[in-house]
Amino acid sequence: MRPESIALGDLRVRRLGFGAMRVCGPQVWGWPKDRANALAVLRRAYDLGHNFFDTSDAYGPQVNETQIAAALHPYPKDLVIATKGGLLRPSAPRWDRCGRPQHLRRALEGSLKRLRLERIDLYQLHAPDPKVPLAESIGALAELQRAGKIRHIGVSNVSAAQLAAARRVAPIVSVQNQYNLGDRSSEGVLRACEKAKIAFLPWYPLGAGAALRAAKLKQVAARLRATPAQVALAWLLARSPVMLPIPGTHSLAHLEENAAAAELRLTAEDIAMLD
């Protein structure tokens, strides 16, 4: 039996989450032209059963968190919002790492304000900063957790060794790394999450759309009368019980299509073909 939900510390969420980044403007910068559509996608995502949303202060930047609050505040009781800090966006193409404790403390205050929360359920270090010891960045998040501003800490874009180092500083409930049918470079980190019984959030679960062109995927989709995106997501859900995919879209039609993947079951034969 495939588990329908997953634990994030003391929280439980349904296993198909929603990545909110795509409702920003082009290049994840500013608002999109159709602002009403962005808010409608966020509301519909919750109505379709996604009760785990992933965002970051870097998306927009700041815009994505504001959009989530505009669409869904006051939040339904079961909605878990995960955000991240540790990246700077001085211009649209730049995603500069900044893991200094002082920056993370300031970033968290900004996220709390924009999301209209007193505590963030899951706060993730967006990426380790090579100029700052990881223990210092995670240590700053642990302090904020002790101060009651963070419920659970997660990490993103880490190696298995960095995950182990982070776990020596504070309890870590999740890892968010790139992973999909066509890119399994984080397989070792996924296995480390299984061993530690913590959630693995694959970003680019659809390979940003590109993974959907694979011939095998199309073949399995045709056999199941499903779409390639649905099969790609069902494959992730079947791949590991700790997998919590966060597909993103700015399209209501794609949102409906992707949400239905939670119900799709692949046979052993389908999985063998995709593996």
Ligand SMILES: NC(=O)c1ccc[n+]([C@@H]2O[C@H](COP(=O)([O-])OP(=O)(O)OC[C@H]3O[C@@H](n4cnc5c(N)ncnc54)[C@H](OP(=O)(O)O)[C@@H]3O)[C@@H](O)[C@H]2O)c1
């Ligand atoms: N931690 C990190 O460093 C990091 C990096 C990147 C992303 N993320 C997180 O991961 C989430 C997911 O990543 P992502 O949005 O970049 O990648 P993704 O979910 O793999 O792909 C989204 C792209 O695929 C398209 N798409 C979605 N559903 C589709 C469907 N059913 N059929 C065809 N195309 C479809 C979307 O276009 P349309 O909008 O036209 O549907 C969009 O361009 C983000 O929202 C964000 O929360 C984290």
